[in-house]
Amino acid sequence: MIRLLATMVAAFVAYLLLTAGSGDILLWSGPELVAGAIIAIIVGITSYRIFCRSENLRMANPLRILLLLVYAAIPLLIEMARANIDVAIRVITGRVHPGIIRVRTGMKTDLGLLLLANSITLTPGTLSVDVDEESRDLYVHLINVPEALRTEKSVDSRELFTFFNIPGWIRRIAE
């Protein structure tokens, strides 16, 4: 029941975001609100099994969502900018030493692993290729493998980032 309700609220919020500025009750018009409520109920009933797989509702906590936005706006963007300048230089010079290495993540939940894999893909010269489902280890393609990492069997995920402790941020958001 609580899963159904959470899905409906999420769908309604998404609808409100998409129709902001349509009328004068705050920002929305009356018919939009009614239509949004009806659509949210239909979407909630049909998709709550997929949207909320577990009974655990920790991601509905507004504090975690706020933290996710802050994370996307500051550490992720700065790491992305650094990665892009790095790859831009490599596009121009054409100097690459690519390779696939194994990375220990230590994530306990699937959502944390998803966020970490996406962050790795968007940040410094790295790209998630495959995942070991049992140990939750990632196989990461590096565009330039440093000398120190070439012989190690597996690498800690913190060594991939330069300025921020990204795995720590993700653990705070998703676990």
Place this chain on the structure above:
Amino acid sequence: MNDIFYAAILALLLLILVAGIRLVIGPTVPDRVVALDTINTLMVGSMILLAAYLGQTIFVDVAIVYALLSFLGTLAISKYIGGEL
């Protein structure tokens, strides 16, 4: 400002042609998928610019749906060439 939007849209369309070269010559199938993904991303960017250029907000909605559908297409092709479909 409108001239800037127009120039940016033209530049993005030119880049779509550049990515199209890789789509044509790509030696393996994943290469072509990468080129197609690039084209999709550039297309979303140019649709957003087009919405600002023409003052038609509805184009951004098209861009949202395009982004989500192109993601589905990429996933389907990837599953197919990975032998999981």
Place this chain on the structure above:
Amino acid sequence: MITTAALICIVIGVIFNALGAIGILRFPDVYTRLHAETKMTTFGTIFVSLGVILYAAGMLTGTGDAQYLTLGIHTAIAVIALAFTNATGSHAIARAAHRSGVKPDPAVVDRLSEVKRRD
């Protein structure tokens, strides 16, 4: 003032998009091309959208037309959807490429192939 900021953002975005498109032509194999594609074009499109959002904010404060509020919010939603789906999509392409037998070439180290050979 805000128009100048929007202009600078759009120019940066187009430059990064251009480097991404050149990168997929220049790099030697699928995985390095994916690096160029995922990072550069996503970052470029984020900057282009940031420019449009700044433009919409400037027009909103200038004219007070609700249409520009819609433009800004929808652009933000589009770019969030794009950033998230692009990262996941490139992950799917890389996994499929490795499964279909396209090995990274050149590569200094490949732990994933070592694991697969042992199985």
